[in-house]
Amino acid sequence: MDNFKKWFIHGSEFIAAGMLAAMFLTFLLQIFSRYVLLTPFGWTLELCLTLWIWLVFFGNAFVVRERDHVTFDIFYLMAPSRVRRFLALISAAAIAGGMIWAFLPTWDYIDWMKIRKSATLKIPLRTVFSIYAIFMIAVAARYIWRFIDILRNGPPDSDHDIPGHEPELPAIRHGEDAI
Numbered sequence: 001m002d003n004f005k006k007w008f009i010h011g012s013e014f015i016a017a018g019m020l021a022a023m024f025l026t027f028l029l030q031i032f033s034r035y036v037l038l039t040p041f042g043w044t045l046e047l048c049l050t051l052w053i054w055l056v057f058f059g060n061a062f063v064v065r066e067r068d069h070v071t072f073d074i075f076y077l078m079a080p081s082r083v084r085r086f087l088a089l090i091s092a093a094a095i096a097g098g099m100i101w102a103f104l105p106t107w108d109y110i111d112w113m114k115i116r117k118s119a120t121l122k123i124p125l126r127t128v129f130s131i132y133a134i135f136m137i138a139v140a141a142r143y144i145w146r147f148i149d150i151l152r153n154g155p156p157d158s159d160h161d162i163p164g165h166e167p168e169l170p171a172i173r174h175g176e177d178a179i
Contacts, residue, residue, distance in 0.1 A: 012062035016055060023051040043120040050118070050128050057131045061138035066146075066156070084155040089147060096143035099136045107133050 030044035076087055110133055113125035150156070 008062075012058075016059045016063050019051050019055045019058065023048050023055065026051070046118055046120050050121070050123070053128065054131045057135040061135040061142075081154065084157075085150060088150045088155040092143045092147040092150060096140045096147060099140035099143070103133070103136050103140070106136060 026044050026047045030041065030048070033044065034040040076084055079087065110126055110129050113129055116125045117123060118125060118128060146156075
């Protein structure tokens with residue numbers, strides 16, 4: 001299971017990096033066509049925007065970790081363990097439930113977009129926005145798994161660690177050891 005998880009994480013990071021590289025190269029081509037050839041390509045802007053949409057939702061579904069999200073957790077961290085467990089369960093259930101509840105109406109709209117095509121690339125807009133449906137499924141699955149994990153192991157405190165920050169103050173030295 002750990003090998004699959006590691007492979008999946010690295011594969012997701014590779015795909016996201018590939019989308020970012022493609023977006024950057026398309027952007028450079030756009031600059032070249034506009035300022036060197038003096039004939040801007042219309043499709044480069046559209047491809048950059050489409051890649052940006054895919055990069056944001058794909059990255060947030062599969063690459064960004066829980067501890068990388070911005071959280072307002074002052075009261076959560078001050079609460080006792082039982083209250084933190086309850087709050088973590090409620091938030092995981094609310095996020096998973098909200099994504100599941102909104103999925104069918106969202107997919108209905110995304111599917112309706114198949115009749116419209118992008119302006120220059122002529123890609124059905126259902127294809128462009130289908131990443132949002134994938135995002136919703138991934139987030140719902142992630143938070144269902146998180147709910148089960150909280151039931152088994154309690155609230156995850158490691159998600160709230162600040163990188164490079166010591167949670168306790170260093171000991172104060174007295175006497176000859178002081179600098």
